[in-house]
Amino acid sequence: QSALTQPRSVSGSPGQSVTISCTGTSGDVGAYNSVSWYQQYPGKAPKLIIYDVALRTSGVPDRFSGSKSDNTASLTISGLQSEDEADYYCCSYAGSYIVVFGGGTKVTVL
Amino acid sequence: QVQLQESGPGLVKPSETLPLMCTVSGDSIRVYYWGWIRQSPGKGLEWIGNIYHNGNIKYSPSLQSRVTILVDPSKNQFSLRLTSVTAADTAVYYCARCHYFGQRLEPDYFDYWGQGIMVTVSS
Numbered sequence: 001q002s003a004l005t006q007p008r009s010v011s012g013s014p015g016q017s018v019t020i021s022c023t024g025t026s027g028d029v030g031a032y033n034s035v036s037w038y039q040q041y042p043g044k045a046p047k048l049i050i051y052d053v054a055l056r057t058s059g060v061p062d063r064f065s066g067s068k069s070d071n072t073a074s075l076t077i078s079g080l081q082s083e084d085e086a087d088y089y090c091c092s093y094a095g096s097y098i099v100v101f102g103g104g105t106k107v108t109v110l
Numbered sequence: 111q112v113q114l115q116e117s118g119p120g121l122v123k124p125s126e127t128l129p130l131m132c133t134v135s136g137d138s139i140r141v142y143y144w145g146w147i148r149q150s151p152g153k154g155l156e157w158i159g160n161i162y163h164n165g166n167i168k169y170s171p172s173l174q175s176r177v178t179i180l181v182d183p184s185k186n187q188f189s190l191r192l193t194s195v196t197a198a199d200t201a202v203y204y205c206a207r208c209h210y211f212g213q214r215l216e217p218d219y220f221d222y223w224g225q226g227i228m229v230t231v232s233s
Contacts, residue, residue, distance in 0.1 A: 003154070034211060036219035038155070045204055045226050046147075046155065051219040089155050091219065097160065097168035099145070099208075099217050104154040 004029065004090055004102035011108040012080045020105045022073040022090030028100055030071035034093035037066060037075045039086050040104075046089060050075060077107070085109045112136040114205050114224035121230050122199075128192040128229060132205030139163055139186045143208035143217050146179060146190045148201040149226075156201075160208055160217055161188055168217075195231045202226040 005023040012018040022029065022037075029035055035053045038046035048057050050066040053073065063078045073092070077084050090102040118130035132144070146158040159169040161179045169177045173192070181188040192199060206220040 032216075034216070034218045038220075045223040046220075047223070048219060048221050051209075051221070057221070091155075091157075093217055097166075097217060098171070099157040099160065101147075101155040101157055 002100070004092060004100055006088075006090060006102040006105045008103075009106040009108060011110055012077075013110045014080055014082065016080050017076060017078045018080060018107060019077075020075045020088055020090075020107070022075070022092075022102045024071050024073070024092055024094075024100070026071055028071075028092040028094035029068065029073050031095060032093045033068070035066070035068055035073040036091045037064075037073075038089045038091065040089065041086050080107075080109055082109050112207060112222045114207065114222055116203060116205050116224045116227040118203075118227060118229070120228060121232065122195055123233050124196055124231055125194055128190070128195050128199065128231075130190040130192075130203055130205075130227065130229070132188050132190075132224060134186045134188075134207075137207070137222075139181060139183050139188065143210055143215075144181065144188045145206050145208045145217075145220060147204045147206060147220070147223075148199075149204070150198070150201040153201075158190065158192075158203075162210075162215065166215075197231050200229065200231045202228050 037050035054066040145160040178191040207222040209218040
């Protein structure tokens with residue numbers, strides 16, 4: 001199982017929207033709705049923000065949304081805020097009880 | 111409130127075995143999967159493996175020849191052993207709680223994470 005593919009970085013101005021893609025295969029992202037997204041600040045543990053493709057964890061602002069089409073999942077941050085500057089990782093179930101993460105995307109707020 | 115705490119050596123010599131422990135509080139380890147994930151400096155997250163309280167285990171194919179994960183329900187702990195370590199195993203190691211779905215109890219997402227423990231492999 002290979003890592004899921006994410007862009008290394010995305011950026012946007014405050015108030016804008018950014019979308020992070022997470023591309024897998026028909027054996028992982030395309031096969032299951034077990035796609036999750038994690039936000040990580042430097043020196044901190046990852047924090048679950050989206051699970052099961054589009055469900056937000058309690059307390060996560062509704063400007064964070066998740067979706068999936070075929071083998072690609074996406075995380076959209078609408079109304080970008082300075083505190084959204086962090087690293088974001090996608091994760092998917094890949095069958096046979098195996099889990100795979102994406103390489104991570106650094107979001108920069110300009 | 112569910113809390114996970116990793117413990118173990120911060121420095122391991124090359125070719126030796128890395129032993130880590132994760133202590134769970136605020137929840138019974140007899141529910142959910144429990145997993146290990148690591149992050150090399152400046153790199154992304156890498157899944158190492160998951161264990162269920164009944165001992166069902168799955169390891170990352172890239173690490174399975176060197177990894178052992180065990181669970182001790184009586185102590186609400188689970189452990190990681192990584193053998194024959196090299197500098198490439200230098201990383202922050204996280205333990206996490208993993209939800210599952212379906213009747214086959216397939217892994218879903220990690221909702222609670224430990225703070226992580228930095229392990230350096232060096233002589």
